Amino acid sequence: MGRGDLSDREWARLEPHLPKSVGRGGRWKSHRRVINGILFRQRTGIPWRDLPTRFGKWKTVHDRHRRWSADGTWERILRAVQADADAEGRIDWSMVSVDSTSCRVHQHATGARTSAARIPGRRSQPVHHRSDEALGRSRGGLTCKIHLVSEGGLRPLAFVITPGQWGDAPQLIPVLERIRVPRPAGGHPRTRPDHLGGDKAHSSRRIRRYLRRRQIKHTIPERRDQRANRRRRGNAGGRPTGFDQTLYKRRNEVERTINELKGCRAVATRFDKRAYVFHGTVAVAALWLWLRS
Template sequence: MSRGDLTDDEWAVLEPLLPVSNNRCGRWRDHRQVINGIIHRLGTGVQWRELPERFGPWKTVHKRHVLWSADGTWKMLLRHVQAAADAGGDIDWNISVDSTIARAHQHAAGAPTAPPPSLPGSSKGAPRRSVQQAAGGEPARPAGGGGEAGEGIGRSRGGLTTKIHVAAEGRCRPLALLITPGQRADCTQFEPVMDEICVPRQGFGRPRRTPDSVSADKAYSNCKIRGYLRKRGIRHVIPEKKDHKAARLRRGSRGGRPPGFDKARYKDRNTVERAIGKLKQFRAVATRYDKRGYVYLGTVTAAALLIWLRS
């Protein structure tokens, strides 16, 4: 076993959840060997063709990652680990929300606009499940000669970029992930990120979706977000923008009361920054090499899964 491979304890968590056969060609190639190959690529950002031979055929590793990104296997594994942590009282539900930019490599651009192929066992020509949702809920459409906008790649002064929106719990681990084009404003994705929080119960009961409190920076300071949190009964710590404060004061008594702000709680907002720092320790996350948005989201989700397994 080399540095970064799954340990016996980590494999014991994942093994019971993985499929035994692929419904087409009998049994899968050893899942542990393939996952170790995916982990190697996550940490190094190496091209799939350059994977060491000890991980088996590179096409097998690549196809397995693409398939699990499309059918939600990576998300299922992540939620299982989160559910086990929640059952043991190991999740701090005082969460923080923020986003980060990942530079897209030039090879990540130019994805075809045609619909992706069908999953094994599905009807002929049917699109992969959850592909559009994985890419930020936008249908693929031409942008700059390709389908970059629909694949979560945006064009800005920094070039081709993708934005990763993260909701992190109090122990610096990602609870929910979402990707959008790099120029997308943070505040527009607050509700979609919050809706992605879904930690199943072990046993009976509905999944937990509501945190104890939420903290975010001024980019999320607007009436719509505050109203959304108020409606759900979630305490929040979001600083008020200077222009919003000035406008409220100009209106006098009609401007309403200032929003509550807990300075001590806001100091803990660095948990999401540290969670993002952990994600970007994986080079395949810090720089996007995947053309398809759902594949890159699978890459980020696999990195989050390793963070939870090794925390």
């Protein structure tokens, strides 16, 4: 086992959730070696062609990552591992936090073709992808943004990829609605945390109404302009929003989760041209955090 490879304990958690066959009854080969190659690229950020030979052919590793990103396999594996953790009581639902982080886009991640991408080996099945490829422009150049919600154990529950100039508030509801932790014993997946922490960027009437409707308690500071406007309206402005300073200190958990995710250089700097492939890259990084815990 090389440095950064899956340990026996991590592999035992992951193996039951891996797909057993591909296409017309064929079987995947060398799952552990290929996934170790994907993790090596995640950690170092090297080009796929420069993967060490101990992981096998670089194209095999690249194509499997691209295919599993396209057909949602990484997402399904991530949710299955989350379900195992929830069944063991290892998810802290008492307080989750939401935030975003910007990722610089490498020059190799630009110039994607505008025609529909296709899953390797499946010529007739086009892959749905964003027309903007989640690339945004800022003063520093091309960027993209990861919006995520994490639980108290510093592990992501869900995330959304957007262009770098997109705001945080409009993405809070989409990222919360992506929380779906299955229950192995049956029943509806768990989708609702007990409490949510967010910063001033998430302070809006629309977000607070949404959280109240879903019966999610929240700790979000009110912006100064909103507070002044409410006071100016008098009784029509409504009551002040509740705010617990002690609970708000726990919002650093999502910032620490982002720090852990960006320990993967392929996440801190985006090298993937396609948005769906980068989405898979972030999903693998999140899966790695769940396996390590």
